[in-house]
Amino acid sequence: MADQNTEAAAKLEKLGAHLRQAVAAQHPTQERDIQTALGAVREQWEQEQEALRQKKPAPGKTPGREPEPPEIDR
Amino acid sequence: MDDIMKLVRTYRLTGALDQRLSLADALFRMIVPDLRFFVFSAVPHHAADDVLQETLKGIAASLKKFEGDTKNAFWAWCYRIARNKTSDYFRKEEGNRLEIMPPDDLLQIIESAQPSSGIPAQERHDLEYAVGLLRKAKPGCFEFLWKHYVIGLDYGEIAAEHNIQYDNARMKITRCLSEAQSLMS
Numbered sequence: 431m432a433d434q435n436t437e438a439a440a441k442l443e444k445l446g447a448h449l450r451q452a453v454a455a456q457h458p459t460q461e462r463d464i465q466t467a468l469g470a471v472r473e474q475w476e477q478e479q480e481a482l483r484q485k486k487p488a489p490g491k492t493p494g495r496e497p498e499p500p501e502i503d504r
Numbered sequence: 505m506d507d508i509m510k511l512v513r514t515y516r517l518t519g520a521l522d523q524r525l526s527l528a529d530a531l532f533r534m535i536v537p538d539l540r541f542f543v544f545s546a547v548p549h550h551a552a553d554d555v556l557q558e559t560l561k562g563i564a565a566s567l568k569k570f571e572g573d574t575k576n577a578f579w580a581w582c583y584r585i586a587r588n589k590t591s592d593y594f595r596k597e598e599g600n601r602l603e604i605m606p607p608d609d610l611l612q613i614i615e616s617a618q619p620s621s622g623i624p625a626q627e628r629h630d631l632e633y634a635v636g637l638l639r640k641a642k643p644g645c646f647e648f649l650w651k652h653y654v655i656g657l658d659y660g661e662i663a664a665e666h667n668i669q670y671d672n673a674r675m676k677i678t679r680c681l682s683e684a685q686s687l688m689s
Contacts, residue, residue, distance in 0.1 A: 435678065438637060438685050442653035444627075445634035449610060449654065450541045452617035457544070459536045466557045467532040468525050470564035475521045478568075 506575045508534055515567055528564060536560070538579075539586055542655055545605050546590045555593050559586045580661045587665065607638040633688070640687040645680035652677050 511531040518524050536556075543556045562585040572578055605613065611631060615623065623631065641649050651657045657665075663673035 435681050435685070438633075438681055439653055441630045441634040442637060442649060442681075443656075445610065445631050445638075446654035446656060448614045448623075448631060449545075449605070450538070452614045453541045453544050454537045455617040457540055459533060459540070463536050463540075463556065463560060464529060464532050467560045467564040468528055470561040471524055471528045471567070472521065474565050474568065475524060 508578060509573075509575050512567070512570065512578055516570070528567070531567075532560065532564070535563075535582060538656075539563075539582060542583060542586050543590065545650075545655060546586075547593050551593055551597065555586075555589050558589045558592070562589060576658060576660075580658070580664075583657060583661055584664075607635050610635050610638075636688055637681070637684040641680060641684045645676075645683065648673075648677050648680050649684065653681075 508531065511527050511534075515524060515527045515531065518527060539559055540552075540556055543559060544552045547555050559582075563582055566585075570578065570581055572581060611628075614631065622628075638646060638649060638654075648662065651662055651665075652659070659670055659674045659677070662677070663670045666673065668676075
């Protein structure tokens, strides 16, 4: 039974390979597909840059320095 | 290391936009054909291009966050995004899922893309047998056999999709295949 299963599995996989080839032949990868992905990469990169800009301290402030505590009246 | 994983790992470490674009270009040219096949077998053909575009956007936008280390984990992650996009499509557009590639049409799909020489006789015999198995499979089994053997999803991906244990998915697929075979003889 195991051997028969293996043989049947191989035939189903062969069917998958043929179908994959057929779909690839009828619908080849288009430049539009790649450009869509690259557009999303660019957008993601811009969001990261914006997040980095917002993390940077405002000019004139010393990075990492805690604000001074208020003076205590004596 | 596999080419796909080399590209994915390098992409994760790369900050410069031009380098990311170049890596993504190479990566997507490698993965689009399999993603297209997955999407074309899951949604009606008139909608497949749009669903594919959404899938590609989803993968590209979160590629930096992908944490897996193997090609299998990467494909499972890609297919999960594709599945979410096909579910979005069915939620928005249609109430019922259709059988997108009915067994009776499979050989015709293959033949229509073949050169005029056609499929060799032995090969055709094997393909007819495979189509016969899918025809004979019980309704609950067709989907498991189709996803595992034809689309190429592994047991783990199918288990996650159906919310069952890995071993249950493996046993179910083995049982479905045996049953379909016994109905063929």
